[in-house]
Amino acid sequence: MRENSESSPSQSTSQPFSTDHLAPSIPDFTEDPIRKPVPQSVVSERNRSRTLWHLYHYGISSRAQIAKALGLTPAAITKITARLIDAGIVAETGDMKGSKRRRSIGLNIDTERFHFIGVKFARSLVQIGVFDLKGRCLSLTDMPRVSDDTIDAAIASTHETIDSLLQTDPDIVAIGMAVPGPYLHGTGYAALVSSMPHWRNINFQEEFGQNCPVPVFIEQDARAGALAQRLFGGLADSGSLAYFLLGEGVGLGVIENGRLVYGNLGASTELGHVSIDAIDGRKCECGNVGCLECYCSAGAIHQRIDELGIIPGSGSMAHLEACQALFALADGQNKDTEQTREARRLVAEIGRYVGYGCVIICNAFNPRRIVLGDIGALGGRHLLDSAQNVVDERVIPEIAQSTEITLSSLPTDAAVLGAAATAITQFLDRPSYFRTDRPPGNSG
Structure with missing residues (x-):
């Protein structure tokens, strides 16, 4: 690689955490004699992504600060x-103090300029936000409650809502979807x-990913939740993170x-x-018995409440409403009634099943944080x-104590x-893939 090329790294770097870990879709280009040479365009895109991730997490920075943090030469930065400014993704913000009392020009991402549609498909819930x-x-729409007989109608309504949003908001550059796993x-x-x-009859890729004027990215709901925790939950530097989704499914x-x-x-x-x-467990629709979902999903909790x-x-309540009512009852202050005590016992029971799931997570993945x-x-503190x-009872002490x-x-x-x-993750990973100006269109 040429010393002054966009992709040329320097030999040393110092930063709070590796920005390489903030761009999961961009492959690691550690030199390997078995691998074919990596195209310059791919390496350049990776460094554009690293620059965006740095600005995303640290805010206004000078070119010199970015170069030092990423281990790239000033010429490369x-x-x-320049490429990111030409694309309208990064803008200069004016003078800022540099090293040795020099004046530097700050750079930043205009985070309000780019909009993203998020669509959540749960079993009976569909939500669409911008x-x-x-x-x-910026906006959040709760679609009508879905039953197994109304899924096709829900898909049609989702198309209509997305089309309306695309027509009225030209700043939308991508759509993300979270679907059940x-x-x-x-x-x-x-x-x-x-x-x-x-x-199971819905092909999400064919239904939404074709003929759409902006890119569409589809992810399993719990993985999407993990990305949200990393981006917006203050957990960017966690290293290893497990997001345990306790919704209509687990x-x-x-x-x-x-x-x-x-x-x-x-x-x-x-x-x-x-x-x-595995012996006396509840029958699950997957064909197994005793599945964790049969004990601590919202549907399972609702069933126990009814029992x-x-x-x-x-x-007559939806799963969310029944769970909210249970947790409110269990959390009631100064209400030493049998109903409150029974609610707290049920929340503790649910918490134990959640704990069994955490034991599996600790032993299988050993994350820093769950x-x-x-x-x-x-369920709050009682459940936690x-x-x-x-x-604490079932995991090796060294692992339990190091897992938050x-x-x-x-x-x-x-x-x-x-x-x-x-x-948003894809936007930061692959900025050249996106059009920052687009004509309005439909979702396919």
Whole structure:
């Protein structure tokens, strides 16, 4: 590589955490004599991505600061930033103090200029939001509740809403979608959606990824949630992160060294269908028995609420409403009633099952942090403490003590934010792939 080329690295770099870990879609180009030479265009795109990630996390920086942080020459950074400025992604912000009392020109991303649609497909819920580059919600639409018989109508309504948003907001540059897992990336289908089998007939790639004027990126919901935690939950430097989704289904997204864990078909980390009671467990629609999803998903929690009869009228409630009512009852202050005590016992029971899931996560992936999110995380401190007790009892002390288990600080509809995070991540990873000016169009 030429010393002054856009891609030429210097020999030393010092930074709080590696920005290489912030661009999971860009491959690592460690020299390997077996590999074919990497095209210059690919290396250049990677360095544009690294520059964007630096500005995204650190804000206004001079060219010299970026060059030092990324280990690139000043000449290379000048070429990189010129390309990003020409594309309208990066802008100069004016003078700032440089080293040795020199004046430098600051650079920054206009995070309000670029908008992203996020679509969350849950079993009975579809949400569509518009977000800016920093995850600020500009609009959020809750679609009508979905049943297995109305999935086709929900898909049609989703197209109509997306088309309307694209027509009215020319700043939308990409669409991200979070879909139930296990989602098979190579086919576009979800292999299993418990209690809503018609979802398996929807090919999300063909349905939404064709004939759309902006790129569409589809991700399994828990992995999308993990991306949201990394981008917007203050966990960019976690290194290894597990997002434990406790929604209408149970899922897991794992980020290891900045990259999502997928497996062969994209069906790895399907924690919800790991059996925790293989002998006498509840029958699961996947064909297994005792699946974790049968014990701590929103649907399973709702079923237990109905069985115990502790929430009046729970049978006519949606899963989210029933869970919210349970957690509010358990969290009631100065209410030492039998109903409150029974609610707390149920939350502790749910927390133990969540704890069993955390034990599996600790032993299988050994993450630095496990984040509990979505509907189940509304159980709050009572649920978290119960889960932590199980981990302390059943995990090797060195591993348990080095694993932090927390509740998500993002809103309970974080999956729709995760859908947007899927598109935002791609935007930062591959800036040259996106058109920053586009004519309005339809979603296919």
